[in-house]
Amino acid sequence: MFKFDKKQEVFDIGGIKFGGQPGQYPTILVGSMFYNRHNIVTDEDKGTFDKEAAEKLWDSMIEMRDITGNPCVNQIVGETPEAIKNYIDWFIEYDDKTPFLIDSSAGEVRAAAADYVTEIGVAERAIYNSINASIHDDEIEAVKRSDINASIVLAFNAVDPTVNGKLEILEVGGAGHSKGMLDIAKECGITKPLIDVAATPLGAGSGASMRAVIAVKGHLGLPVGGGYHNLASAWDWMKDYKKQFETKEQRKAVYMPADIGTNLVPQTLGSNFQLFGPIENTPLVYPATAMVDIILAETAKELGLEIMDENHPVNQLV
Template identity: 30%
Template sequence: MFQFQKEQKVCEIGGVKFGGQPGDYATVVCNSIFQKGDKIFPGKRKDGFDEKKAAGLLKTQDRLTEETGIPGMADIVANTGAEFKTFIDFVVANTDMPFCIDAWTLKPKLEAAAYCAEKGLLDRMFYNSITVWEQDLDTEITEMVKIGVKNVLLVAFDQDDQMPTGRITGTQKLLDAIEKNGAKFENVFVDTSVMNGPATALCGIANRMIKEKWGLPTGSAPSNGSYMWKEAREKWGFKGWAAADAALESLAAFMNHDIIFSGPMVGAERIMPAIAMSNAFQATAVFSETGRLPKDSNHPLFKLFPDFVENIKNIESSKK
């Protein structure tokens, strides 16, 4: 359960490592900022954002990374290239964490990637994303190669097969398109497309299949499921919904997720401790089954439960 026969790729973006065998590295939490409805916009989006509030979100996420051992990433959401320039400049001025450029349409994503190349930020930048539903995939990949994009997320899905096998079909389609266009990205990740909360389990299973087939780092956006579940807020209020959200993110972290897109950054104080516990839980299970401890000395198991680690190491040693 906790060891893949296929060699697992370990990727690094902005000093943060992803991938490897289960339990080797902490799950990276990518929280969005500047998305539609973000409360850092006090009025209309075009009128600007509250810089103090936005900086506070980034600093809180950095603090939680230090406290929990869970690496943070900023998913910068924008509608135009001009917006991206403003938002990227702000993020890099306030934090050293890696970041995604995230837009629904092709033009602003490519403009943002080109701006990152101009500013020498491609090592920190994660292209979010190339998708199976992009109408001009060849053009997108060709332009990404010209810009020099290094890190890319593939969003894999098959509308005709919504089971895990469909995510494999989608991944293959995107990998074929990359190969066809002669692209050789340094780091390729696969997002297996959450449809609702329970369906995140299908993502976890698909992620395992992808790891067994290609050894690539995998993830998904469980928040797509929890934030769409409006009935939970109606039945149990914010606290009940927040508990369900944290549970869903934690379950996903345990189940073959190297990265989780966990929704608005304002939720970091809820999500990052929950995933830290999930990662410590997973690493303990891995140790029980394989005798392996995390490769990252900053892993939540070491950071939050050092006495317990020494205890299980002594127990294991006494058996030999």
């Protein structure tokens, strides 16, 4: 356990603090809703879904937030502009405070969401996901004209998955861009960049993804996180290993320790936020995350650092 010599930035987004030295602030957990083939969605194009089921899922995350002290963020995923607008409408009506990610596999959907959150006056709660090497000019223009000031900035370098490659894509550019992703973010009006270290599968740069947590915080001092669960979900050996178990419950019991573990490793290295995947995993992810946060907080105190959140797990659960 350690602290960084570099000053660590802390950004307030919707009342949640992103960043800081390891252990000072509780780790932020980001659960995904309305993702591809999410069973609560009945029409992905129109954004029709079971509202009662969605409310129960979100309530479970709020409950675990209150129990542990680990803040939560909703990752809202949409397949079409109509769908993501419907999801946003539901969320801001049901929860009038918590931040949310606007996410989609399609740039035009993300752009439409950026316009929409500005139009309805909730851009201060929205986190764009993401500014990355695949971003197109029309998407850049949408973020520029929006009121959004927080965004995930993805450190994915398709040519060089090493730590140096990740830093290069952030600061210098590549993949058709003459500017680094951080410069593009700044030009878009993003004053609260959250660096996603772009977790890659085991055997394809996963070690660099972990090292990048330290490198980015040590070099840039910015909040860092990622969708680390992708390491486990893309693990071919695990996919085959699970098949020998007969029931869905058995296969999940075998898989989830690896899934949760992918978040805990970078957390010990200073990761500030975790995009842990399906919101259904909330009851499993939260206790493990809170446990590591307590360890980090105890270490931070020994290193002379102040715990900056009275609701930190070290104050809630010990």
